[in-house]
Amino acid sequence: MNSDGGPKGTNTQLTAAGRRAEWTGPVVNPPVWRASTHLYPDTAALKDGGAANEDGRFFYGRRGAPTQWALADALTAIEPGAAGTVLYPSGVAAIAGALLAVLKPGDVLLVTDNAYEPSRVMANGLLHRLGVEARFFDPLDIDGFADRFCDRTKAVLLENPGSLTMEVCDVPALAAMAREKGAVSLIDNTWASPIGFPALERGCDISIMSLTKHVGGHSDLLMGAASGGDRWYRRLRQTAQALGQVVSPDDAALALRGLRTMGLRLERTSATALALAEWLADRPEVAHVLCPMHPGSPGHDLWRRDFSGGCGLFSVIFAADDARMAERFVDGLSLFGIGFSWGGYESLALPIDPAAIRTATSWPPAHWDPAHRCGVRLSIGLEDPADLIEDLARGLAQMEQK
Numbered sequence: 328m329n330s331d332g333g334p335k336g337t338n339t340q341l342t343a344a345g346r347r348a349e350w351t352g353p354v355v356n357p358p359v360w361r362a363s364t365h366l367y368p369d370t371a372a373l374k375d376g377g378a379a380n381e382d383g384r385f386f387y388g389r390r391g392a393p394t395q396w397a398l399a400d401a402l403t404a405i406e407p408g409a410a411g412t413v414l415y416p417s418g419v420a421a422i423a424g425a426l427l428a429v430l431k432p433g434d435v436l437l438v439t440d441n442a443y444e445p446s447r448v449m450a451n452g453l454l455h456r457l458g459v460e461a462r463f464f465d466p467l468d469i470d471g472f473a474d475r476f477c478d479r480t481k482a483v484l485l486e487n488p489g490s491l492t493m494e495v496c497d498v499p500a501l502a503a504m505a506r507e508k509g510a511v512s513l514i515d516n517t518w519a520s521p522i523g524f525p526a527l528e529r530g531c532d533i534s535i536m537s538l539t540k541h542v543g544g545h546s547d548l549l550m551g552a553a554s555g556g557d558r559w560y561r562r563l564r565q566t567a568q569a570l571g572q573v574v575s576p577d578d579a580a581l582a583l584r585g586l587r588t589m590g591l592r593l594e595r596t597s598a599t600a601l602a603l604a605e606w607l608a609d610r611p612e613v614a615h616v617l618c619p620m621h622p623g624s625p626g627h628d629l630w631r632r633d634f635s636g637g638c639g640l641f642s643v644i645f646a647a648d649d650a651r652m653a654e655r656f657v658d659g660l661s662l663f664g665i666g667f668s669w670g671g672y673e674s675l676a677l678p679i680d681p682a683a684i685r686t687a688t689s690w691p692p693a694h695w696d697p698a699h700r701c702g703v704r705l706s707i708g709l710e711d712p713a714d715l716i717e718d719l720a721r722g723l724a725q726m727e728q729k
């Protein structure tokens with residue numbers, strides 16, 4: 328349904344993506360195909376069945392059916408440069424699946440020091456056990472990056488911005504360096520999604536996303552995806568099949584439903600996040616607002632250069648050197664839920680103390696006042712901005728009460 332004219336706008340793409348007539352039939356959405364066994368008309372067809380290992384060929388439930396194919400196809404359509412997308416039962420499974428697809432014993436993996444904590448744990452635990460050595464690097468130290476490579480360095484894991492501390496790094500430069508050194512670059516692109524940051528176009532080899540966040544969008548499903556050009560997509564697919572990775576058709580249908588409105592939700596939550604970031608930046612209790620879309624925030628210039636959008640997730644660091652104050656702030660909020668995850672329609676808040684999970688760099692950064700350390704991460708939902716600001720004011724008032 329996309330044969331006429333040139334490239335389409337984001338929301339037009341999100342409306343059309345994955346809706347192939349052979350999968351939807353006469354209705355708008357592909358039905359939920361709950362299927363393990365796929366039946367063959369005869370033994371000749373059975374013999375032929377396994378031949379082409381492609382989405383769109385019935386074989387057996389582990390290779391999916393139209394509901395999952397439509398979702399993978401839709402995600403490929405919105406990721407410029409992707410030849411295909413593999414689905415995983417969670418974002419963490421997608422990170423694990425992608426790393427296992429590109430690494431072998433003896434390899435060195437460079438991991439950005441602002442990586443999502445489970446990615447760090449995976450690098451230091453599972454991958455270490457499999458003979459892969461993880462080395463953490465400062466994502467902002469472009470000049471030092473080349474020195475981090477050795478002849479065993481086979482992959483680089485990026486995250487942009489870091490989903491806790493929101494550092495924006497120069498992905499095109501880091502990915503180009505990785506390529507020059509013969510290493511695969513993988514990026515956890517959950518924050519911006521390809522809508523805000525077309526990672527493959529920016530030079531990365533594999534783009535990973537937790538669909539649990541913006542794509543699902545309603546805090547009711549877990550899923551992940553990894554996309555790549557032809558070579559890496561084949562590797563991802565082989566490895567995922569060897570590991571038996573598969574997603575349920577019911578969850579795939581929910582993810583497809585979420586995808587249709589993702590562009591609108593991202594626009595709205597980004598705008599509200601920016602309004603809240605501006606309001607917080609003027610408050611005396613706040614030392615740093617870490618929101619890439621906000622002109623006063625670190626990394627804003629790179630964000631403007633490389634991104635075409637943002638999302639509702641940002642962090643705030645308080646002036647007081649007291650983790651209890653961040654907890655009182657969060658406990659003082661009533662519209663923000665307290666919980667992990669983000670990207671849902673409802674706002675969430677979480678106290679953070681990033682120092683605990685840095686090894687290659689210091690937290691707070693060397694040029695900050697060392698007291699500026701603790702804060703909160705906010706995931707902004709679809710509520711009215713004025714109500715959220717009123718709630719933040721309540722939280723700040725509560726924070727000051729002993």
Ligand SMILES: *Cc1c(COP(=O)(O)O)cnc(C)c1O
Nearest residue numbers: 417418419443490517537539550
């Ligand atoms: C949540 C998250 C993940 C993991 O996603 P799940 O679907 O919860 O497993 C990966 N990366 C980032 C940056 C995340 O925030």
